[in-house]
Amino acid sequence: MTTSPEPRRGRKPDRVDVCIVGGGASGATAAKVLTEAGARVAILERGPWLKPKDFSPDELANVNRFYLTPDPLLHPRTHRASADEPARVSRFSPTPFIVGGGTAHWTGWVPRMFEEDFEMRSRHGEVAGADLADWPISYADLEPYYDKVEWSLGVSGDAGANVHEAPRSRGYPLPSLPQTRYAKRFREGCEAAGHGSFQMPIAMRGKPFGGRPATLQSAFVQTMGDPSGTRGGAAQTFVPDAVATGRLDLRPDCYVRELTAGPEGAVTAALYEDAEGVLYEQEADVFVVACNAIESARLLLLSTSAAFPDGLANHNGLVGRFLTLHEYTEAIGVFDGEPLYPWAGGGYISAGTADFYATDPDRGFVGGGLIAAGSAGFPLPVNWSLPEKPAWGAEAKRIDREYFNHSMSAGIVLQDLPQATNVVDLDPDVRDAWGVPVARVTHRAHPNDIAQANWLVDRCGEILDAAGATKVWRNYIDSITGNAVHQHGTLRMGEDPEASVVDAACRSHSVANLYVVDGSVFPTPSGVNPTLTIMANAWRVAEGIARARSAT
Amino acid sequence: MDTALTPQERATLEAAMARVIPTDEHPGAREAGAIDWLERYLAGDAVYAKPDGSGFQTLTGRLADAWERRIATLRERYRTGAAELDRVAGERFGARFAELEGERQDAVLAELERGATLTRERTQAAILEDELPFFALLALHTRQAFYSDPVYGGNRDQVGWRHIGFPGPATMADALEDRYTTDDYLA
Secondary structure, eight states: OOOOOOOOOOOOOOOOOEEOOOOOOHHHHHHHHHHHOOOOOEEEOSOOOGGGGGSSHHHIIISSSSSSSOOOTTSSSEEEESSSOEEEOOOOOOOOSSSTGGGOOOBBOOOOOOOOGHHHHHOOOTTTTTTOOSSSOOOOHHHHHHHHHHHHHHOOOOOOTTTTOOOOOSSSSBBOOOHHHHHHHHHHHHHHHHHOEEEEEBOOSSSOOTTTTTOOOOOTTTTTTOTTTTTTOOOTHHHHHHHHOOOOOEEEOOOEEEEEEESSEEEEEEEEETTOEEEEEEEEEEEOOOOOOOHHHHHHHOOOOOOTTOOOTTTOOTBBBBBBBBOOEEEEEEOOSOOOOOTTGGTTTOOEETTTTTGGGGGGGSSOOOEEOSSOOSSSTTTTTTTTOSSSSSHHHHHHHHHSSSSEEEEEEEEOOOTTSSEEEEEEEEEETTTTTTEEEOOOOHHHHHHHHHHHHHHHHHHHTTTTTTTEEEOOOOSSSSSOOOOOOTTOOOOTTTTSSBOTOOOOOOTTTTEEGGGGGGSSSOOSOSSSHHHHHHHHHHHHHHHHHHHO | OSSSSSSHHHHHHHHHHHHHHHHSSSHHHHHHHHHHHHHHHTTOOHHHHHHHSBBBOOOHHHHHHHHHHHHHHHHHHHHHHHHHHHHHHHHHHSOGGGGGHHHHHHHHHHHHTTSOOOOSOOOOGGGGGGOOOHHHHHHHHHOOOOOOOOGSSSSGGGGGHHHHHHHOOOSHHHHHOOOOOOOOOOO
């Protein structure tokens, strides 16, 4: 590591009411709510603010060359399975580092969490080796905010089609999108196997809604930026809403190195470096951390002070613990007959079933997960694959030709269990290109995770068999690799200051002007895609901040 | 920008790519121009196409440094790998790799493959080229050359996409100007 010269200091920007670190799904939601409530907000976003004209249908750049996601040569992370082995540099859970965050590359699956997901400890008690906890809020507390987010983004879906769904105050703003062939085939399989199914609610608009245009349907969606600017992501919706108030100052390419705390422990400023390497101090009344669970924990651990020698808000040593990640795995099938076009609409205009979501003690594990249709491996030509396909030669080419349009998956979102030993901390050896210690992930799957995943994979295989697949592969797992790019749990929300990092308002138990709005606060991860819940919770927390401000 | 490969290295690697995705009743890596894709990538100025497809982005700062390091490493791995292909071809069959007939080329490639750990992925996208040994890199890049947007120099006339029946955009600009959709491929 070369020593950098002492960085230049820039003139202090004007103090703001609220400083948000991170311009992704949760930060943008909080910014919308706070600016619309009259607050002056600065967002400090480490990555660039790419606009539709900066994106393209370029699989190579987006998927293989880190156009949106952290390049491990610049932003490495390290990973190990346990504390007694060395951590290796890894591209672990690569959420995009750009304005929009995870929603810059998502397709937009937005199922709500189920009622039981908020009560895992009460319902299942002590599970050996796991650290289950109830959420300090219930589904009913969050329901109004689910509704606000769905109606702000313009979600398409069929209320009630998922018979296991929790009560809703009203339906979706838009009907389901036209069905894809792979979703139809999946639903046929579910029906033949005796399971219910529904079209997956999705943050895409089949027609203009709420002043926003219909979503253009492309094959280049999953893991790709949006050149049309019409998808339901944070950068296409909540960022422009906040900008329209005139009270948002969104500063891209501004890397927050630490939050500085005063002698009393309250945060005084965010110390950040801009693209030219100049250091600035942003002062604010309230600071909101919204960097996603791995980077939010890292930022607090980097922010040491006399009051918090082990990291900001880390009064009990729990910052970084209970990391949960989900995991994707699936059964993959190939089909004769009509092509499935598994890239249409980006490969994930999908259908799912929640028949295997609720816990059944007879199965020998806690929890369950959504099963839904998708492509085999990845829906685009470069990265598509089938199990057992050779890496080269005539046979590999034949398989590409015969099955690219005739394959699909039924896949799962694994509901993994929190464990105190699954931790994000600072790597003692590895630094990023800015010379700052990187996040080290220590994570080992719980036996319950593996049992649940592989039982669900068998159900996926049965659905594809019932749908008429000529051959089915079941991709069993023996570890969690971070491939879902979902992150939760590192700054746990709870009532007890000794057992959690933030309270039910997502305010630090020990730092009065510090809030967290991303997935870090999830005590348990549920078995559904987290972003809708992250946005709904960020909306709830931001309303609380706005209310507290107006009360003073 | 320097030429990334010598004429002999280019001939060896072009022949090897033509065995990774061979020509059958459909065009293969050779017809797709995979070697041009590779040479352009290894020259270092074709990392990210401009979104409208009109050439390539100029990288700056730390990003440029990172890619320069990455590509220098890859270039070295290809030089060593091409030399290894010719060495094995010479030892076993007494000729340069490019001069062998297909089955013998495959035998040489299989010998190199034995030393390489190939990721038989359900996570193609998670493969990091930085860490791959030569043979795995060659297989990965041939696939990328054959199936990525033609702006990168391979997939010439969209032969890769046509081979598998993928209706990609005529140009990348089509997606920026909302002329590209998959609405015709639904249930």
